[in-house]
Amino acid sequence: MTVESQVQPERFVEDSRRALTNPLLQRALSIATVKATSARYEAVTHVGVANWEQLRERAHTIKKHTIENLDFYLEQFAANVERHGGKVHWANTAADACKYVVELAQRRGIGEIVKSKSMMTEEIGLNEALEHAGINPVETDLGEYIVQLANERPSHINMPAIHKTRSDVADLFAEKLGVERTEEIPEMTALARRILRARFAEAQMGVTGVNYAVADTGTIVLVENEGNIRLTTSLPRIHVAIMGIEKVVPSLRDVGVFMQLLSRSASGQKMCSYVSFLTGARSSTNDEAPDEFHVVLVDNGRVEMLADEQLRESLYCIRCGACLNVCPVYRKIGGHAYGWVYPGPIGAVLTPQMIGLERATSQPFASSLCGACGDVCPVKIKLPDMLLHLRQRIKENGHAKAENGHLLERLSFRLWAMAMRSPRRYRVIARLGRIVQGVTGLRVPQWSNTRDLPPLARRSFREQWRQRPH
């Protein structure tokens, strides 16, 4: 699916533990997520809760309709892209998508490309594929540029370097760019801008993702705050846009609904600073477009997800990151612990589906099912219910067989059910529990390492009820 070396969802338990003991990470996460959630809350309040709920419902309906008619809209989109001089490549796998981009660059004699932040390019492992072929990918989003310099992966869908403090970045720039160390943000930003401007000026190819692919016009829509997408898509003579097949929407009017939801959900902004509507390649009627415009439509497991009635809604995601920001688990462990490209609640739902249930058995369980994610999702994906479905599949299809303690857990719940099904057995178990408690004490080390456990009451409610004056 993606470059194997970077896929480690099996290490969730160790990685999450390590994240918890990192005070700098804890602080960085706290600052960023609190800021994002407060800003989102203010933006929603400003819109008005009733209006906001209407928008969410509308967005959900558009997604539902589109996803359920995906073949129609994809074909319409592809036809319109081609009508405007663009080229469409249908990629079944991540490797296939990378191959197309690499071979295109090679055929055109391109040695360096500029790219904008795109979770899809992370998903398919594009940078590694390009580097392997001797082509240099330059990240132009500041957060992505930072993680690229640090040779790390992004740890958030929108704020790739959320795990890095200002001091971390100052150290990084001083080390990798050979400059005098400064912690002044305007200075650090100006430095990155100078370097990236030079790369933009020379690059022959720009690679982006896609926020929305409009079927009835063949237009792709991209949103950003930094302006690097404007430069990536207008300076180089070739633009390659890579998108998951679920990104298509029927019409421009539908885009309007999502635009009202996306930035507010992500960062509390009414709208991103730059919104690009890009259609086709250069032509007599469109002299601002690049010479070549390519769209790579990526499956990479999405068609299977489409067929899955219980989990299909996870394809509605517009990658706003709101679920991450509000998740009490993400706020504590950050993005890297999830082990793959997508972290947080949406990551816990996508990773098992795309990487394999047997490789991501921890992620769906690493949630208290608080439901905050479902509450903030702009397209009303029932994330908590999906986590429950995944848990059931993991337990009942034997995916967790390899996990320590799984057999014991399964046996415990079988016995528990036997006891709970029968009031008589329930009373017997309750009495046994008190005997054990009296002799050795009831120990649950996983609980008692950090919290006191109350004892079983000497007399249960039902025993005391019997003695109650009626």
Next chain:
Amino acid sequence: MKVSLFITCIVDQFYPEVGLAMSNLLTRLGVEISFNSEQTCCGQPAFNTGYGREARSVAEQMLKVFASELESVDYVVAPSGSCVTMVKKYYPELFADDAELKTQSEFVGSRLYELSQFLVDVLAVEDVGAAFQGRVTYHDSCHLLRELGLSRPPRKLINAVKGVEFVELDDADVCCGFGGTFSVKHPEISSAIAAEKIACIERSKADAVVACDSSCLMQMGGMLSRKGSAVRTLHLAELLAGQDMNNQDLK
């Protein structure tokens, strides 16, 4: 008005005083209460851990008990948002394959109330004649808030208690980190989340933190007591049952 008590397994075994408080409170308000001792557990622990089959077998027993109770009572009341959610939201799903059981679960769900909602929406009462001397704060339990939509009823009830100085908790609606088996499957994360909640509680300078779910109270109480904190945890039922301004009738 006749009510059958759905006491919940955690209250039955760990916090019987909550059940007794709820009983005393409802009786004081003129409700005729009954308790069917054939009840055990709603099945949520198994359901949330992915053991749907085991959960269903246990849920069937509960359904039988309360369907039978509702032949002679008007409502079923429980001191828990999460157990009520399990029945109302998930039982129809669990029994989707059996038309009769599905209908029965929808019926039971329609007559099942969490305590604060029962008091405010059914009995239409906010001042239950309770008294408590002290500064009190409130934690929104996740299922109660997000699945049952109940944020105001508990606050109305707490504010009406004579002697209470109510203070809103920072991040009251953020999870306490219990999450059932999550608390022992991922104990470090669960505890880290709880630590944030405890910090908010301490900042509020409350004498007591109140919640409508004993699971949250077990998590918060467990952390507070490990810290040697003097802050006490109280179930809403206990606060509302108390009538002594010296708080002597609370354990």
